[in-house]
Amino acid sequence: MTADWRTFAPGERVVVRRRRDDHPGAGEPPLTDVLGEVVRRDDDGLTVATRHGDVHVPAADVVLAKRVPPPPTRRPR
Numbered sequence: 001m002t003a004d005w006r007t008f009a010p011g012e013r014v015v016v017r018r019r020r021d022d023h024p025g026a027g028e029p030p031l032t033d034v035l036g037e038v039v040r041r042d043d044d045g046l047t048v049a050t051r052h053g054d055v056h057v058p059a060a061d062v063v064l065a066k067r068v069p070p071p072p073t074r075r076p077r
Contacts, residue, residue, distance in 0.1 A: 005046055006067035008038045014070075016048060017064040018057050031063060 008014055016034045034057055045058040062075035 003066045005062055005072050006041065008041050008046060008065070008067070010040065012038050013068050014038055014048065014065060015068050016046070016057050016062060016071060019061040021058075021061065035068070 003014075005014075005016065013036070016036060018027075019026055020030055020032050032049050034048050034050060036048040036055070039047040039049050041047075043059065045056060045060075045062070047054050047056045058070055
């Protein structure tokens with residue numbers, strides 16, 4: 001089920017499918033997913049804290065978005 005990203009609150013874990021802003025070449029997918037916790041949300045878009053840092057997703061680039069459960073607990077090695 002897709003949620004309206006404008007209802008996301010900071011701290012919620014989400015996945016956002018967005019249009020790529022790096023102008024993919026031929027044969028590359030035009031969309032990518034951003035997974036993490038919402039840092040900020042406003043009319044311009046949202047910022048998601050991912051494993052690799054914060055990613056700002058402009059409102060115009062959001063294709064789909066939904067809340068997701070917490071990550072699984074890591075097992076000890």
